[in-house]
Amino acid sequence: xxxxxxxxxxxxxxxxxxxxxxxxxxxxxxxxxxxxxxxxxxxxxxxxxxxxxxxxxxxxxxxxxxxxxxxxxxxxxxxxxxxxxxxxxxxxxxxxxxxxxxxxxxxxxxxxxxxxxxxxxxxxxxxxxxxxxxxxxxxxxxxxxxxxxxxxxxxxxxxxxxxxxxxxxxxxxxxxxxxxxxxxxxxxxxxxxxxxxxxxxxxxxxxxxxxxxxxxxxxxxxxxxxxxxxxxxxxxxxxxxxxxxxxxxxxxxxxxxxxxxxxxxxxxxxxxxxxxxxxxxxxxxxxxxxxxxxxxxxxxxxxxxxxxxxxxxxxxxxxxxxxxxx
Ligand code: AMP
Ligand code: MG
Numbered sequence: 001x002x003x004x005x006x007x008x009x010x011x012x013x014x015x016x017x018x019x020x021x022x023x024x025x026x027x028x029x030x031x032x033x034x035x036x037x038x039x040x041x042x043x044x045x046x047x048x049x050x051x052x053x054x055x056x057x058x059x060x061x062x063x064x065x066x067x068x069x070x071x072x073x074x075x076x077x078x079x080x081x082x083x084x085x086x087x088x089x090x091x092x093x094x095x096x097x098x099x100x101x102x103x104x105x106x107x108x109x110x111x112x113x114x115x116x117x118x119x120x121x122x123x124x125x126x127x128x129x130x131x132x133x134x135x136x137x138x139x140x141x142x143x144x145x146x147x148x149x150x151x152x153x154x155x156x157x158x159x160x161x162x163x164x165x166x167x168x169x170x171x172x173x174x175x176x177x178x179x180x181x182x183x184x185x186x187x188x189x190x191x192x193x194x195x196x197x198x199x200x201x202x203x204x205x206x207x208x209x210x211x212x213x214x215x216x217x218x219x220x221x222x223x224x225x226x227x228x229x230x231x232x233x234x235x236x237x238x239x240x241x242x243x244x245x246x247x248x249x250x251x252x253x254x255x256x257x258x259x260x261x262x263x264x265x266x267x268x269x270x271x272x273x274x275x276x277x278x279x280x281x282x283x284x285x286x287x288x289x290x291x292x293x294x295x296x297x298x299x300x301x302x303x304x305x306x307x308x309x310x311x312x313x314x315x316x317x318x319x320x321x322x323x324x325x326x
């Protein structure tokens with residue numbers, strides 16, 4: 001199959017919407033990462049999403065909607081969902097709610113993306129659009145049209161062209177099906193921001209489910225990724241220096257304060273810069289065949305999303321001190 005690259009103009013969006021209505025797969029830009037769109041009400045289109053991504057059948061998809069109001073067409077929002085969508089939609093927050101109608105027996109994850117072309121495509125398609133990240137399962141998500149084409153080209157009908165994603169990691173997934181709201185996946189909106197709107201503490205389901213999550217790699221490129229973490233930033237920098245010098249041509253991904261002098265890779269000035277460029281850097285290191293990528297998570301609590309992706313890209317954690325003692 002030849003994958004079309006559609007311009008994000010009226011013609012390209014109309015073409016993408018027609019493909020979606022006909023059961024096709026159309027990737028499109030959002031503010032988080034590029035998504036792989038399909039008509040959520042068409043079981044064969046949804047089955048093709050799982051096949052194109054190689055996604056395990058028990059991992060459900062997020063349905064994307066073009067407005068706050070459309071939330072109530074597919075799910076049963078409570079007061080918390082209304083408050084949170086009013087505050088954070090459009091934006092990188094996915095709400096898991098009880099389903100409505102055909103979905104009444106299930107829960108449903110819903111999000112309204114903060115991206116002009118994504119919203120135009122959703123409105124033009126006039127269908128609920130399931131859109132997981134446009135990566136093959138287990139790999140880093142693409143944050144550009146080019147990375148999307150190299151990930152899924154030949155497997156899907158089209159990619160809607162656009163700018164690089166501005167957030168860089170996937171949305172925060174918040175479970176609202178229980179009395180205590182709980183984060184299932186950290187992301188673009190922090191649990192503190194959510195807690196402020198709800199006026200109560202938000203649970204951290206991801207923390208409890210941490211060991212099963214860490215058992216398999218996710219967001220991982222096809223190179224060795226070494227995670228170095230710890231509280232002592234200068235010990236961390238020393239550990240990175242040691243790891244990088246052991247294998248020439250290795251990459252560093254982290255903030256400037258823990259970067260060895262002259263490190264190749266991603267030396268980020270802020271948590272948001274690191275978050276935005278993380279996946280592209282992992283994919284770049286893979287393309288270059290780097291022998292090792294040393295990733296160093298930031299220390300700040302608002303970095304929960306990017307820390308989660310770094311830990312899971314590595315699939316294991318190495319404390320700086322143990323590493324130095326080797
Ligand atoms: P992705 O589509 O790749 O952005 O991943 C979607 C995330 O949302 C995954 O972590 C799913 O497990 C989660 N998700 C989607 N639907 C549900 C649901 N109904 N209940 C709980 N989690 C969900
Ligand atoms: Mg994903």
